[in-house]
Amino acid sequence: MAATLTVALEQGRWDVAALCLALGVVEAAAALPPDSLEALLALLQQGDDGRGRAARAD
Known part of the structure; x- marks a missing residue:
């Protein structure tokens, strides 16, 4: 997959x-233990400001 990414x-x-x-x-993510995956998803949902999903900078 790394070669495909490089060419792309x-x-x-x-x-x-x-x-x-x-x-x-x-x-x-599939290789993470279930507890770690839940924590990762919660962290990603928080976003940068800690108040929910991060606002998109356009």
């Missing part, structure tokens, strides 16, 4: 790069 980045295929990164996150 070199060619500016941001859609493919994003899919590779998302797949990596899914694979890493």
